[in-house]
Amino acid sequence: MTAPAAGHPRPTNPWPALWALVIGFFMILVDSTIVSVATPALLGAFDASVNEVMWVTSAYLLAYAVPLLITGRLGDRVGPRRVYLTGLTVFTLASLWCGLTGELGMGIGALVAARVVQGLGASMMTPQTMAVITRTFPAERRGSAMALWGATAGVATLAGPLLGGLLVDSLGWEWIFFVNVPVGIVGLVLAARLVPRLETHPHRFDLLGVVLSAVGLFCAVFGIQEGQTYGWGRITGFVSVPLLIGTGLVLLVIFTLWQARNPGEPLVPLGLFRDRNFSLATTAITTMGFTATSHIFPLMLWLQGARGLSPTMAALILAPSSVLALVLAPVAGRLTDRVHPRLLVGAGTLLLAAGLLLLSLAMTPDAPLWRAVAGVVVLGLANPLIWGPLSTTATRNLPMHRAGAGAGVYNTTRQVGAVLGSAAIAVLMEARLGVHLGTAGGGPPAAGMAAEGMAAGVTPVSPEVAAAFSRALAESMLLPAAVILVGFLAAMFFERPEHLVR
Numbered sequence: 001m002t003a004p005a006a007g008h009p010r011p012t013n014p015w016p017a018l019w020a021l022v023i024g025f026f027m028i029l030v031d032s033t034i035v036s037v038a039t040p041a042l043l044g045a046f047d048a049s050v051n052e053v054m055w056v057t058s059a060y061l062l063a064y065a066v067p068l069l070i071t072g073r074l075g076d077r078v079g080p081r082r083v084y085l086t087g088l089t090v091f092t093l094a095s096l097w098c099g100l101t102g103e104l105g106m107g108i109g110a111l112v113a114a115r116v117v118q119g120l121g122a123s124m125m126t127p128q129t130m131a132v133i134t135r136t137f138p139a140e141r142r143g144s145a146m147a148l149w150g151a152t153a154g155v156a157t158l159a160g161p162l163l164g165g166l167l168v169d170s171l172g173w174e175w176i177f178f179v180n181v182p183v184g185i186v187g188l189v190l191a192a193r194l195v196p197r198l199e200t201h202p203h204r205f206d207l208l209g210v211v212l213s214a215v216g217l218f219c220a221v222f223g224i225q226e227g228q229t230y231g232w233g234r235i236t237g238f239v240s241v242p243l244l245i246g247t248g249l250v251l252l253v254i255f256t257l258w259q260a261r262n263p264g265e266p267l268v269p270l271g272l273f274r275d276r277n278f279s280l281a282t283t284a285i286t287t288m289g290f291t292a293t294s295h296i297f298p299l300m301l302w303l304q305g306a307r308g309l310s311p312t313m314a315a316l317i318l319a320p321s322s323v324l325a326l327v328l329a330p331v332a333g334r335l336t337d338r339v340h341p342r343l344l345v346g347a348g349t350l351l352l353a354a355g356l357l358l359l360s361l362a363m364t365p366d367a368p369l370w371r372a373v374a375g376v377v378v379l380g381l382a383n384p385l386i387w388g389p390l391s392t393t394a395t396r397n398l399p400m401h402r403a404g405a406g407a408g409v410y411n412t413t414r415q416v417g418a419v420l421g422s423a424a425i426a427v428l429m430e431a432r433l434g435v436h437l438g439t440a441g442g443g444p445p446a447a448g449m450a451a452e453g454m455a456a457g458v459t460p461v462s463p464e465v466a467a468a469f470s471r472a473l474a475e476s477m478l479l480p481a482a483v484i485l486v487g488f489l490a491a492m493f494f495e496r497p498e499h500l501v502r
Contacts (some may be wrong), residue, residue: 014136018145018158020190024088025149026120026156027183031095032061032418033160033296034176037311040304041173046108051226054297054426059112061293061422063119064126064222065415066214070205071407072127080128080135081195085188086126092184093233094118095383126164132406135198136394139222143392147333150388159322161300164317193249209267212255217416220248224423253484269324269405277341277497278406281394282413284345287487288386289417292478296427301365301429303372306437306470317372324380332384341393345491349484357483363474365466376483388485396497421480428479432472437465 035042036059042053075083094117101111129149137145167175223244224237234240260268273279303314333343355378362371391410398406 002279003102006177014132014196016130016147017132017136017195018148020149021084021132021189022152023183023187023190024084024091024125026045026152027180027187028064028091028125029153029156030160031058031118031122031162032064032156032161032293034164035060037161037164037171037300037304037315038168038176038386039297039300040311041135042108042111042166045102045173046111048108050460051426051430052108052421053110056108056115056391057293058419058422060119060122061415061419062124062218063116065119065419066125066217067210068412068415069405069408070210071124071212072131072405072411073205073267074124075128075131075407076405077200079197079200080131081191081197083124084128084195087121087128088184089119089121089127091118092181092188094121095184096361097175099174100308102174126411127407128393130391130410132195132198132263134398134407136196141337143336143338143388144333144394146329146392146395147329147336147388149385150332150386151329151384153387153391155325155383159318161296161318162315162322165313169310169312174280194284206259206262206265206267209255209258209262212251212258213267215249216251216255218248219244219251219418221419221423222250224414224420224427227427233367235367242457268409269340272406272409275397276493276495277397278395278410280493281318282410283490284349284386284487285390285394285410286417286481287349287490288390289414290421290424291352291356291417291484291487292398292421293418293479294421294483295359295477297422297425298361298429298476299363299372302470302473306365306473307308307365307369307467317369318376320378321380321383324377325383325439327383328381329388332388336389336392336434340494340496342491344389344489345393345497346381346488347493348389349488350485351378351382353481353488355382356373356477356484360474360477360481363477365463365470393494393497402501406484421483425476425479429473429476433469436468436472 035053039053042048042056043050043242047054068296071083071087078284096115097114098111100106101114104395131150133142133145163179164176167173167179223241227241227245229239235244252261259268281288303309303317304311307314309317332344355460358375358378360371362375394410395406
């Protein structure tokens with residue numbers, strides 16, 4: 001490993017810096033899921049469709065994912081501290097803009113645009129948190145640090161709906177964004193004081209790679225997200241959904257080939273993937289990003305639409321999972337430094353699939369809510385065994401000069417999974433709602449009206465419609481349960497980390 005530069009030695013106690021970074025990291029991940037509980041409020045406030053409101057999340061995730069590769073490299077070049085502080089400033093100001101779109105009567109398009117800027121700020125912050133851990137903690141102590149990072153990710157994903165519910169019920173949906181402003185200011189002060197200046201490395205940026213990856217990902221995700229809206233056919237002129245998806249996939253293939261043949265410095269050093277655990281961990285975290293994002297939407301719509309819970313009460317159903325994830329994170333961190341990652345991640349992914357299956361079975365109009373809580377408890381047991389151990393396994397063997405690149409690739413794959421999860425669950429929910437509500441509510445037009453009315457909090461007019469609504473959302477939950485099993489298969493091929501071999 002490359003030693004720290006003489007002018008920037010490794011800090012004797014890196015924990016204060018990590019805690020300072022965790023504040024901002026928690027905030028940007030909360031914003032990945034906090035909008036899900038505000039969906040009914042946004043539908044009414046902007047007189048928008050479910051699909052338009054879904055783009056409030058999808059646009060954030062897309063803008064978050066696309067630049068991660070270059071922002072990871074940027075941290076290596078100019079220093080993770082500087083890039084992190086810049087990103088946190090952008091994110092905080094964009095959060096203020098998001099809230100003002102409601103206060104000033106702007107349309108849903110303005111909110112989506114503000115969320116894009118938020119995502120760009122988040123993309124500058126995330127790789128720096130992992131890079132600082134990799135470069136300030138020795139390999140044999142990195143598990144505990146990554147456990148805190150992973151616990152933050154797991155808790156934030158689940159705490160988003162809880163915090164969102166409290167804010168929407170008490171202050172209004174705008175406050176799910178306004179709350180970021182004071183938190184962002186505190187995070188800026190702490191990071192400026194506690195995060196050390198680390199050694200920088202000269203890098204050239206692969207601008208062609210940036211363009212290929214950005215355009216390819218956007219085309220593919222937009223096609224998947226909007227495919228149902230356009231009947232999987234023509235969008236405008238010669239542009240069609242299949243053409244967009246196909247173009248996106250072709251560009252991503254060209255991007256990969258360019259990375260292999262780039263005579264200079266590629267955006268993604270493919271040598272990273274010679275480390276088997278890094279390759280498998282990026283595969284597994286992609287499935288985790290997909291699952292963590294996609295399961296929230298049908299669950300929140302069912303709790304509020306079919307069961308008539310307020311946003312706060314619906315979000316409180318998820319509270320046991322957040323508490324368990326936070327309590328068990330230190331235990332998982334200690335185990336990560338001592339136990340084969342195959343055992344931890346394998347057990348976690350199986351538990352996660354089981355918890356999602358339990359939730360799917362519990363999603364009926366009249367089942368006791370403790371059945372849903374039981375599924376949520378299983379999710380809380382699973383999350384600490386996945387987030388921290390995966391991030392530690394991915395970066396454990398990376399050399400210091402590739403910390404930023406490795407963090408960028410790892411977080412990009414996680415966010416790509418989240419983007420695809422958001423897009424895929426929107427398509428699946430719309431399709432299943434059309435099938436079941438079309439039968440119960442008198443055909444496709446009635447199905448669309450019933451779905452959006454129930455999502456906006458309107459009490460179902462008949463038990464048949466409530467049952468059909470619940471059945472459609474329960475079936476949608478099976479998709480993230482199936483996808484996380486791919487992560488389980490990846491975990492089964494982890495090799496023993498080098499520090500355990502020694």
